[in-house]
Amino acid sequence: MDISMNEYLIKIEKYLKxxxxxxxxxxxxxxxxxxxxxxxxxxxxxxxxxxxxxxKELAKAYLGEAISKNSKFSWxxxxxxxxxxxxxxxxxxxxxxxxxxxxxxxxxxxxxxxMLGGIVKFIxxxxxxxxxxxxxxxxxxxxxPLQFLPISIVIGVLMFWLGKVLWNLTIKYIHVISxxxxxx
Numbered sequence: 673m674d675i676s677m678n679e680y681l682i683k684i685e686k687y688l689k690x691x692x693x694x695x696x697x698x699x700x701x702x703x704x705x706x707x708x709x710x711x712x713x714x715x716x717x718x719x720x721x722x723x724x725x726x727x728k729e730l731a732k733a734y735l736g737e738a739i740s741k742n743s744k745f746s747w748x749x750x751x752x753x754x755x756x757x758x759x760x761x762x763x764x765x766x767x768x769x770x771x772x773x774x775x776x777x778x779x780x781x782x783x784x785x786x787m788l789g790g791i792v793k794f795i796x797x798x799x800x801x802x803x804x805x806x807x808x809x810x811x812x813x814x815x816x817p818l819q820f821l822p823i824s825i826v827i828g829v830l831m832f833w834l835g836k837v838l839w840n841l842t843i844k845y846i847h848v849i850s851x852x853x854x855x856x
Contacts, residue, residue: 674717677707680727687731699734769842776838783832790824793817 681700688696703724710720724730789806796803797817808815808823815823 676717676721677711680721680724681707683727684731687728688735691735703730769845772838772845773842776835776842779831779835779838781835783828783830783835785828786824786831787828790821790828793824794821 681704684703685696685700688699691699706724707720710723711717715723793803793806794817796806797820802817806820808820
């Protein structure tokens with residue numbers, strides 16, 4: 673393997689730095705294997721690099737594929753989405769992906785907090801306390817502590833569900849973008 677192909681692999685590895693070490697190593701090994709196979713078939717280094725295309729675009733495809741493997745939330749995946757946005761996704765990714773992914777997390781966390789607030793307010797009511805810091809107003813209507821629990825659960829579930837929907841849309845969008853770029 674010559675210097676230009678090694679430099680290509682180094683660039684791929686650099687663009688994949690937001691991935692876990694094991695995933696990044698596997699991808700680099702896969703690309704190296706393709707390079708060596710093509711080289712053994714008499715293809716020149718320049719032709720191999722030309723066939724693989726821009727290392728940034730190829731890394732984008734692999735990163736997008738890794739992110740979209742499953743839609744389960746993790747903080748590592750959240751960080752990878754921001755790396756994907758800033759490095760690969762273009763203007764739509766720079767504007768749309770951070771907004772949707774951040775909003776999805778805020779809605780999921782807000783939904784859980786809303787439900788917990790309703791439970792705490794209700795338990796306080798059962799114990800004879802009015803927890804004034806936990807309140808809800810909908811126009812002129814302020815629910816009583818007994819009404820507060822079911823309302824907070826419904827609103828919390830809706831917020832959490834909307835957050836999950838936005839998270840899944842984020843993953844699908846990344847999958848679509850990455851599939852357009854993968855050439856290996």
